Amino acid sequence: MARRKSYYKKLKKASPQSIILAIIFLILAVAGYYVYNKYFKEEEPFIEAKGAISFHFMTLGNGASGDCIYVKAGEYDILIDAGSREDSVDDIQSYVNQYVKDNKLEFVIITHADEDHIAGFAADNSIFDLYKCEIIIDFPLTNKALATEKGNPTLYAEYIDNRTTEIENDSATYFTALECYNNKNGAKSVYNLSEDGNVKMEILYNYYYFNKDDGNDNNHSVCIMFYHGSRKFLFTGDLEKSGEEKFVEFYEKNNNSVLSQVELFKAGHHGSKTSSNDFLLKYIQPKVCVICCAAGAHQYNALPENRFPTQLMVDRIAKYTEKVFVTTLADPNYVGENEFADMNGDIVVTSDEETGVTVKCSNNDTLLKDTAWFINNRTMPDEWKTAA
Ligand SMILES: [Zn+2]
Helix, strand or coil: CHHHHHHHHHHHCCCHHHHHHHHHHHHHHHHHHHHHHHHHCCCCCCCCCCCEEEEEECCCCCCCCCCCEEEEECCEEEEECCCCCHHHHHHHHHHHCCCCCCCEEEEEEECCCCHHHHHHHHCCCCHHHHCEEEEEEECCCCCCCCCCECCECCHHHHHHHHHHHHHHHCCCEEEEHHHHHCCCCCCCCEEECCCCCCEEEEECCCHHHHCCCCCCCHHHCCCEEEEECCEEEEECCCCCHHHHHHHHHHHHHHCHHHHCCCCEEECHHHHCCCCCCHHHHHHHCCCEEEEEEEECCCCCCCCHHHCCCCHHHHHHHCCCCCCEEEEEEECCCCCCCCCEEECCCCEEEEEECCCEEEEEECCCCCCHHHCHHHHHHCCCCHHHCCCC
16 A cells, blocks of 8 residues: 555656656557558458359440449359340340359349449349349438339339339348348348358448438449458449548548458449549559440540540559450440440459459450550550550
């Protein structure tokens, strides 16, 4: 007791200099901890990739930009979105049926409610009619009105009708991405796609699962990471700048491993200037980038430099990789969606235990920077200029 007393006495008598020193020490300790975490923290443990997973970015039978990605992981067949128009269903079906022989998709993910992502689910003879969809995961929020005019329902209303039928008549299990993210009601944030857990699918955080963005539906996109051993593959739908900002902010605070290098990044929002921002790219430093779009289409009356894939997005991705691929090429004298051609065509990114990560396309494997469209319509970023 006597000892403790004298300790307190000493503390009371502490000089201002020693208090200042203690404060400086405290500040240095906090700064040191921050610097250690930012620059010296050990990387995630390396996990070897076993087996294989492949990502198939499909052309969609027209000159409209849209997403439809088939993912094959062992026995698991996954479809992410089914754009771009209702008549794309035939193309999607004939592509997917090369791999799916039992008419069963273990997972169907619909990132957000825009036509170029839901059309194939809203069509008369929809993906829901053609396949038994076991688990359906979609966006928790949308700006689309469900109200229908008599005899003229909106595409979104058709989607909801078809989804409801699939749940009721085909015993599909339905979760929103928010339920998945929160591991609620039987939904999971992480699904194992192989028995040993070497291949996984994670439904990631998005601020706009919880919060309404009245601007458009893009920010409501379901965000997904696939894992093959330590390899990562990132899909953010049509997430826009503010969605990407919130995403980075969240993972900076909560989970550094999401913000580290990815093998593959599906360019946000078809290569729009408002997505695939530097503050995200600087963390994920993609080795391969796939853009699902009809290059050069006048779809949104954009200025030439802002047609997909935009000059600004190209300039940003060029800092990290030249392995950029694009599915479709719009008619250069664009008059509608019926004139189009393959750019790379269907793009298949395969991650294999033996051969690593490879890209194989149905039309050609030409890098975006070497295509005639790019040379005629875009300014070559410095990083892509070949050394003299
Ligand atoms: Zn889109």
